[in-house]
Amino acid sequence: MTIKPILIHPDPRLKKLAAPVADLSDELRQLADDMLETMYDAPGIGLAAPQIGQLTRLIVMDCVKEEGAAPQPTVMFNPEVLAASDELNTYEEGCLSIPEQFAEVTRPAEVTVRWIDRDGAEQTRDFGGLWATCVQHEIDHLDGKLFIDYLKPLKRQLITRKMVKLKRERARF
Ligand code: K1U
Numbered sequence: 281m282t283i284k285p286i287l288i289h290p291d292p293r294l295k296k297l298a299a300p301v302a303d304l305s306d307e308l309r310q311l312a313d314d315m316l317e318t319m320y321d322a323p324g325i326g327l328a329a330p331q332i333g334q335l336t337r338l339i340v341m342d343c344v345k346e347e348g349a350a351p352q353p354t355v356m357f358n359p360e361v362l363a364a365s366d367e368l369n370t371y372e373e374g375c376l377s378i379p380e381q382f383a384e385v386t387r388p389a390e391v392t393v394r395w396i397d398r399d400g401a402e403q404t405r406d407f408g409g410l411w412a413t414c415v416q417h418e419i420d421h422l423d424g425k426l427f428i429d430y431l432k433p434l435k436r437q438l439i440t441r442k443m444v445k446l447k448r449e450r451a452r453f
């Protein structure tokens with residue numbers, strides 16, 4: 281497995297619509313495995329393929345945070361939100377493409393998601409808590425949307441400026 285470099289905002293590839301997966305292949309399974317390794321290494325609780333420059337509808341997640349609890353690596357091809365609760369939840373979100381920046385985002389508290397798993401089987405499941413927040417954040421990545429797009433323009437511009445500076449500094453070394 282390979283740890284892939286994660287794109288940092290602003291990057292045009294993070295604003296594009298990702299294409300659905302037509303047929304599962306060993307190459308796509310390898311991409312999912314590389315994404316899981318990249319996510320655990322970061323560390324993060326989710327990762328979407330566009331964040332490593334692949335414009336494919338593929339996300340990975342593991343929102344198990346408790347010490348000693350069994351990991352739950354989750355791979356979703358073509359994930360779709362089928363239903364969302366009226367009840368909302370506010371969570372302080374971060375993003376591996378926007379390092380060290382956090383902001384409160386309000387989203388549906390529960391969602392029903394359908395996807396194709398790593399074995400090619402269709403799955404449908406209800407998510408709540410952090411899993412619900414994370415799966416919506418990751419599906420947004422597939423639609424070229426970042427959590428800062430939910431913020432007021434001034435705050436979004438401030439964060440974007442910080443990221444431009446960070447990328448300039450990283451490019452010098
Ligand atoms: O998509 C991403 O950029 C990953 C992102 C997912 C996410 C975080 C918070 C709310 C919604 C979605 C991250 O994983 S940021 C890092 C993070 O949250 C974390 C890192 C280590 C331990 C626990 C959490």
Ligand code: ZN
Binds near residue numbers: 377417
């Ligand atoms: Zn993100």
